[in-house]
Amino acid sequence: MKSILKEINQAGLEGLVDPLDYRRVLFVNNLSLISCAVSLIVTVIVFAEGLFPQFVVTLAGGILFLLVVYFNHLRKFILARTYFLGLSVVILFSASWVAYGQNRFNETENILIGFMAVNYLLYDGKFRYVGFLLIYGVLIWLKFIKQSFLGDSYDLNFFLGIQNVSILCLLIFLFADAFRKSLLKSFVRLKEKDELLYAMIDTxxxxxxxxxxxxxxxxxxxxxxxxxxxxxxxxxxxxxxxxxxxxxxxxxxxxxxxxxxxxxxxxxxxxxxxxxxxxxxxxxxxxxxxxxxxxxxxxxxxxxVTKLEVAKNKLKAANSTKDKLFSIIAHDIRGPLDLFEGLLNYSSEGSLPKAEFLKHQENVKEKLGSLKQTVNTLLEWARTQLDGVNTVPRSTDVKDIVRSNLNLYSEIIDQKNINVDVNIEPNTLAWIDSNHLKVGMRNMIHNSLKFTEDGGHLAINSFRVGDKIIAELKDTGVGMSKDKIESILKKELQNSTGGTAGELGTGLGLSLSLELLEKNNCKVQIESVPGEGTQITIEMQANVNGH
CATH class of the missing domain: 3.30.450.20 (PAS domain)
Known part of the structure; x- marks a missing residue:
């Protein structure tokens, strides 16, 4: 019940910023609820006394007062005020008339004096004067009607009474006017403070x-x-x-x-x-x-704090990259160098027979090749991080890029007996920086060979679709998890993992490839099933009329 009354009391207040309008609406709502409650109480009293005409008037008044709140809810504020005052005057006029007819002269009409003050506070401009005079006119009219019901003459005493009532109304007018001016000054000062406050917080x-x-x-x-x-x-x-x-x-x-x-x-x-x-x-x-x-x-x-958080995340990623780089340098570079140093020491001291040294020659050669690949990848990756990537696109034959990279890894292909199937349409020309495509393809081919078991299969296909060149690398390697794929596509530095034959790596290859290809407006898609293999699809711009 309390919440319902609260909702009714605050009808029409939502969104009202002007403090004067806010208080006027709230004041009218309060008066309407009070008037409704008083009307209902009086209704019970007059009903108990058997005064049926007053019962009808007060009951109707109690119900009609609720319309004031409804008008405020519709944001018809002027209508709500006018309806409230008009209804109050009509009810008081009717109640007084009925009371006079029953020889009950209890000065009910004097309540109108209070509504004259209310009228003066609720309206602006000429309306407050017109309303004040109208209610004053109704009050004086009721005084004459009352005198008529009393059967008395309109003598000097009557007019002196009218004079006293008029003086009281004048005093009410002066008080209401002074109070209104003081109230408006307060609201103006409050509004100026609000404007100053908003001017400050808005900047x-x-x-x-x-x-x-x-x-x-x-x-x-x-x-x-x-x-x-x-x-x-x-x-x-x-x-x-x-x-x-x-x-x-x-x-x-x-x-x-x-x-x-x-x-x-x-x-x-x-x-x-x-x-x-x-x-x-x-x-x-x-x-x-x-x-x-x-x-x-x-x-x-x-x-x-978006910029701050982005910078924080970049710093965090940079620190993570730094840690992984040190790990790569410590493991993938220092390890082979330690091996070379040991072999040379044994050889210089004469403690390693020549036959034994030759026996390890192939292993040294393999390690040296891996070390060279690691250093080249590290240097290329570092260049992209420090200097950025500048692309110089030109007409590039995809088949030539693939063949040159396969030739580079022919020894690995032979050692692991991997079946490589190349199916590239003639004149498959892409508009791309040829060096970037070469590095990207080299790392992807090396990754496929590295993680494909002996006797496995690698298929490389390329064809044209509209103004795009599609290149596909599909292997039968160990595959990757979805989390791993997501990490690679985010170009995050990967932990170095040995291949199926113990091949070394940096964890930078795929990240570098994606970086270079994306700078050439290529799209890269990775699909993989652990234990079955991986397919990498590259979509690049075709060479159309020399660009």
């Missing part, structure tokens, strides 16, 4: 809002207004649940409750806004206290 590069204990907005700055795509006038007076989208509301309602409990919770989160945009929001809720220390609301300050 701050933060999202700022003030919420009361009922979780209704009392103040927001222009950044907050723009963030949620609502006018400030509409946000102020609205409940938090009616402004914040559900994904934000679920996270922040507990924080607001903590602040209402006296805490100052902080937050940092990736937030999705109503327009679909996202940003990193960092902020803090702070309780607002009254003079006696009671928490009366909550203020929130939110900052867009």
């Amino acid at each position: 701050v590069p933060l999202f700022i809002a003030l919420v009361d204990k009922e979780l209704k907005y009392r103040m927001v700055n222009i950044n907050y207004e723009k963030a949620f795509g609502m006018d400030r006038e509409k946000i102020i007076g609205s409940y938090v649940r009616d402004v914040l989208p559900e994904n934000i509301l679920d996270v922040h309602i507990p924080l607001i409750q903590k602040a209402l409990g006296g805490e100052s919770p902080e937050f940092l989160e990736l937030t999705e806004m109503p327009d679909g945009g996202t940003f990193y929001a960092g902020g803090k809720y702070m309780p607002v206290h009254s003079d006696d220390g009671e928490v009366i609301g909550v203020s929130v300050f939110v900052n867009d």
Whole structure:
């Protein structure tokens, strides 16, 4: 019941920013509820006394007063005020007339004096004077009617009474006028303070809002207004649940409750806004206290820390890359160098027979080749990280690129007895930086050979589709998990993993390949099934009329 009365009492207040209009609407709602309650109480009393005409009038009045709140709900504020005053005057006029007819002269008409003051406060301009005079006219008219029902003459005493009533009305007018002017000055000062406050908070590069204990907005700055795509006038007076989208509301309602409990919770989160945009929001809720220390609301300050978080994540990724690079250098470079050093020491000391040295020659040669590949990849990757990637696209024959790279790894192919099937259409020309395609293909082919078991199969196909060249590398290797594929496509540095024959690597190959190919506007897709193999598909621009 209490919540229903509260909703009725606040009808039409939502979005009202002007403090004078806000208080006028609230005042009319309060008076309407009070008038309705009084009418119903009087209805019960007159019914108990058997006064049927008064019963009908007061009952109808109690019901009709509720229409005032309804008009305010429709935001027909002038209509609501006029209807309220008109209905009050009609009810008082009717009740007085009926009372006179029953020889009950209890000065009911004098209540109109109070409504004259109410009229003066509710209207602006000439309407307040016209309304005041009309109610005064009705009051004097009722005085004459009353005198007529009394059967007395309109003598000097009667007119002296009229004079006294008129003086009282004049005093009410002067008091109401002085009170109204004082009230308006206060509102003007309050409005100036609000304008100064908004001018200050609107220039701050933060999202700022003030919420009361009922979780209704009392103040927001222009950044907050723009963030949620609502006018400030509409946000102020609205409940938090009616402004914040559900994904934000679920996270922040507990924080607001903590602040209402006296805490100052902080937050940092990736937030999705109503327009679909996202940003990193960092902020803090702070309780607002009254003079006696009671928490009366909550203020929130939110900052867009996207740039800071992106920089932080990049730094974190850079540190991770640095750690992995040191691991690569320690394992994949220092290891072979230690082996070479040991063999040379044995040879120089004469402790390693020549036959034994020759026996290890092939192993040394293999390690040296892997070391060279590692160093070349590291240098190429470092160049892309430090200097960026500049592309010089030209007409490039995909078949030549594939053949040159296969020739580079012919020894590995023979050693592991891998069946390589190349199916590339004639004149498959791509418009791409040939060096970048060569490095990208080399790393991908090497990766396929590295993780394919002895006797496995590698198929390389390339063909043209419209203005695109499609290249496919499909092996029967060990395959990769979905998480591994996602990590590679993010160009994250991979942990160095030995091949099926113990081949060395850096963990940089695929990352470097993707970096170079993407700079040439290529699209790379990786599909893999652990234990069955991997297929890499590259889509690149075809050479069309020399570009």
